[in-house]
Amino acid sequence: xxxxxxTLKVQxxxxxxxxxxxxxxxxxxxxxxxxxxMYQLTRSRTDPNQYKVLELYASQEALTEHGxxxxxxxxxxxxxxxxxxxxxxxxxxxxx
Numbered sequence: 025x026x027x028x029x030x031t032l033k034v035q036x037x038x039x040x041x042x043x044x045x046x047x048x049x050x051x052x053x054x055x056x057x058x059x060x061x062m063y064q065l066t067r068s069r070t071d072p073n074q075y076k077v078l079e080l081y082a083s084q085e086a087l088t089e090h091g092x093x094x095x096x097x098x099x100x101x102x103x104x105x106x107x108x109x110x111x112x113x114x115x116x117x118x119x120x
Contacts, residue, residue: 059086
């Protein structure tokens, strides 16, 4: 399994728009990607403009396919104007 933690900073006042786009994306991921075990948006308790996406994939192939989907690319373009910088992405290997 492969984990991903994506940290996203959102511009002041853009949280609701960002959340709307992301939650639509998450619904599509959950409906269409059986190799995606978890895809959860979380918001910081101390900084309301910081979000983390917690992701867990069954394989590298599932993660690669996720990034190729049309809906992922469309959501990225729609979220771009709400972000306050580039996302920070950390990849993790599951420990069995």
